[in-house]
Amino acid sequence: xxxxxxxxxxxxxxxxxxxxxxxxxxxxxxxxxxxxxxxxxxxxxxxxxxxxxxxxxxxxxxxxxxxxxxxxxxxxxxxxxxxxxxxxxxxxxxxxxxxxxxxxxxxxxxxxxxxxxxxxxxxxxxxxxxxxxxxxxxxxxxxxxxxxxxxxxxxxxxxxxxxxxxxxxxxxxxxxxxxxxxxxxxxxxxxxxxxxxxxxxxxxxxxxxxxxxxxxxxxxxxxxxxxxxxxxxxxxxxxxxxxxxxxxxxxxxxxxxxxxxxxxxxxxxxxxxxxxxxxxxxxxxxxxxxxxxxxxxxxxxxxxxxxxxxxxxxxxxxxxxxxxxxxxxxxxxxxxxxxxxxxxxxxxxxxxxxxxxxxx
RNA sequence: GCACAGGUGGCCGAGCGGUUAAUGGCAGCAGACUGUAAAUCUGCCGCUCUUUGGAGCUACGGAGGUUCGAAUCCUCCCCUGUGCA
Numbered sequence: 001x002x003x004x005x006x007x008x009x010x011x012x013x014x015x016x017x018x019x020x021x022x023x024x025x026x027x028x029x030x031x032x033x034x035x036x037x038x039x040x041x042x043x044x045x046x047x048x049x050x051x052x053x054x055x056x057x058x059x060x061x062x063x064x065x066x067x068x069x070x071x072x073x074x075x076x077x078x079x080x081x082x083x084x085x086x087x088x089x090x091x092x093x094x095x096x097x098x099x100x101x102x103x104x105x106x107x108x109x110x111x112x113x114x115x116x117x118x119x120x121x122x123x124x125x126x127x128x129x130x131x132x133x134x135x136x137x138x139x140x141x142x143x144x145x146x147x148x149x150x151x152x153x154x155x156x157x158x159x160x161x162x163x164x165x166x167x168x169x170x171x172x173x174x175x176x177x178x179x180x181x182x183x184x185x186x187x188x189x190x191x192x193x194x195x196x197x198x199x200x201x202x203x204x205x206x207x208x209x210x211x212x213x214x215x216x217x218x219x220x221x222x223x224x225x226x227x228x229x230x231x232x233x234x235x236x237x238x239x240x241x242x243x244x245x246x247x248x249x250x251x252x253x254x255x256x257x258x259x260x261x262x263x264x265x266x267x268x269x270x271x272x273x274x275x276x277x278x279x280x281x282x283x284x285x286x287x288x289x290x291x292x293x294x295x296x297x298x299x300x301x302x303x304x305x306x307x308x309x310x311x312x313x314x315x316x317x318x319x320x321x322x323x324x325x326x327x328x329x330x331x332x333x334x335x336x337x338x339x340x341x342x343x344x345x346x347x348x349x350x351x352x353x354x355x356x357x358x359x360x
Numbered sequence: 361g362c363a364c365a366g367g368u369g370g371c372c373g374a375g376c377g378g379u380u381a382a383u384g385g386c387a388g389c390a391g392a393c394u395g396u397a398a399a400u401c402u403g404c405c406g407c408u409c410u411u412u413g414g415a416g417c418u419a420c421g422g423a424g425g426u427u428c429g430a431a432u433c434c435u436c437c438c439c440u441g442u443g444c445a
Contacts, residue, residue: 001395003395003396004396005395005396006396010396010398010399011399026395026396028395028396031396031397058395060395061395063395064395064396065395065396065397067395068395068396068397069397072397084397085397086397111395114395116395167395193395195395196395197394197395198394198395199394206394224395225395226395227394227395228394228395229394230394233394245394245395246394246395247394247395248393248394248395248396248398249393249394251396252393252394252396252398252399252400253392253393253394255398255399255400256392256393256398256399256400256401257399258392258393267390267391269389269390270389270390271388271389271390301399304399306399308399309399
């Protein structure tokens with residue numbers, strides 16, 4: 001799922017996202033609440049209509065901001081006292097508030113309001129954080145179930161009701177994760193997310209936690225790992241049984257000049273592409289690769305032309321969406337392990353990251 | 361010709377006796393980025409060595425001088441801008 005925090009996948013217009021065949025986007029409760037305000041979005045007919053996105057929208061609850069804006073917030077049992085990163089004004093967010101906002105936005109998949117546990121967190125801290133998240137999940141669910149019917153509902157399929165997913169926390173402790181998952185499943189959500197990953201922990205640990213948690217979540221419901229990952233990681237997690245993922249990486253990296261290709265990472269800023277007439281990725285069929293050269297894209301980036309962000313983002317999203325399409329067809333063909341092996345080989349750095357130092 | 365104001369590393373521009381190989385910014389080079397406070401952030405950025413701690417050399421228009429010590433003070437010269445002839 002491409003991430004469109006503030007009602008926009010940065011640098012990529014909705015009609016091009018449709019062309020990439022993106023089926024669902026992320027929006028963000030906290031950001032849209034602050035600006036333009038969820039009541040305004042409601043008056044505009046909901047987020048789908050407001051941003052002219054006819055397909056599905058998943059909204060993050062603001063739980064991640066509890067983590068990332070840690071200097072600007074205070075967490076209590078009741079909820080979170082926030083200071084706006086925009087103007088410093090004070091706001092209070094509770095599970096009920098988060099549901100109100102997500103309902104006003106008309107989200108297809110709302111997320112329970114959670115506390116994204118920081119890393120590192122010791123066992124005591126992870127336990128307390130997970131318990132809080134579970135209590136908040138119960139509050140989120142009851143408020144959502146009571147209020148999700150009278151929404152300015154703009155979902156794709158008429159007659160459908162919006163969904164609320166629960167989120168598993170538990171830090172880097174497999175047994176805590178399992179405990180959290182079991183208790184969450186008892187609440188009976190239509191889908192489940194594993195949160196609190198990719199917060200700075202080593203990669204092996206990420207996989208370990210996913211592996212430990214996944215078997216406890218019902219396989220016949222969507223299982224969503226939040227905030228991952230690199231191209232090889234998303235294939236790896238899909239192979240483990242993960243159904244949904246979102247990540248800012250393809251778009252943020254694109255804006256910063258990092259391109260993902262079938263040959264691995266490529267930093268388009270680099271001098272070595274100054275006169276390279278080839279496409280970003282020789283095996284990619286996206287419009288950017290069909291039409292523009294590395295040399296031109298490098299120039300656009302160097303000249304700080306906004307088009308650089310647009311084209312780079314388009315390619316990276318195309319690459320990610322392609323990768324997931326390949327996952328789906330491999331799954332059907334029973335060749336997912338082959339795909340995983342090839343993607344892993346592709347995404348390995350061609351040279352050691354700090355090769356200069358290692359050589360010296 | 362006279363009077364002011366200036367000439368600093370690829371560019372702009374601080375510094376106005378020692379702590380200065382010389383603040384900043386730009387440009388350049390390399391790297392990071394994982395439920396977006398991110399079109400952001402980090403490092404390098406005179407030359408040559410180096411066991412990576414450092415060592416040596418060359419540098420603030422030019423040439424002299426003062427001083428233990430000069431990008432900084434003095435003299436002359438060259439050049440640039442503005443004003444007056």
